[in-house]
Amino acid sequence: MTYVVGLTGGIGSGKTTIANLFAELGVPLIDADIVARQVVAKGSPLLDKIVEHFGVDILAENGSLDRARLRQIIFNQSQEKHWLNNLLHPAIRQEMLQQIQQCSAPYLLFVVPLLIENNLIEICDRVLVIDVDASIQLERASKRDQNKIEIIKNIMASQVSRAERLRYADDVIENNMPLEQGGEKIKMQVSELHQHYLELAKSKESQCQKSS
């Protein structure tokens, strides 16, 4: 099976930015945020269940899920949040596993913000953490989302701490420098890691062949 490199980091750490550099080298990406949207796409059985539970008001005018409305509903209602998570998490996990199984590249990048929090490390052969200082994280995430600092702080508090995340890291890319200054260094690091992952993938494959 394809070698799986889990890529994680806190909100606004630069996961998408760095995952895209791997993609430029031809590495396939499976992005948990995209899969989470695919499983509740218009016409999906899961969307039907959500409508059954919350009513048709949970749909936007075009019939797709009104995510902002859903977020609002579950924000202060832990029971509803629990119900939703119980419905979505197994489906997301199953869909991600299926996408991994269908991949024929030597390795793929599994981009998951809550890799540690949702016990998805067990799916990975290796973990790459994107690490930034909290102050930079706050600044970049609030600028990108036009969000209040308080909202980003709350999201950061709901994620594992920086130190805890680093405990799980096999590899770390530090993304503190602005891209204009640090971009070349990061590209070099990505290129080195890419070679390393190709070698690791090859040695896993030959071990699998020996044992079969």
Ligand code: ATP
């Ligand atoms: P989230 O988990 O919130 O989706 P993320 O970890 O995928 O975020 P990105 O979307 O890649 O993070 O980056 C957050 C913001 O910071 C984006 O606007 C991105 O362009 C910017 N950014 C990322 N890295 C750098 C950098 N080294 N210098 C300047 N800006 C950066």
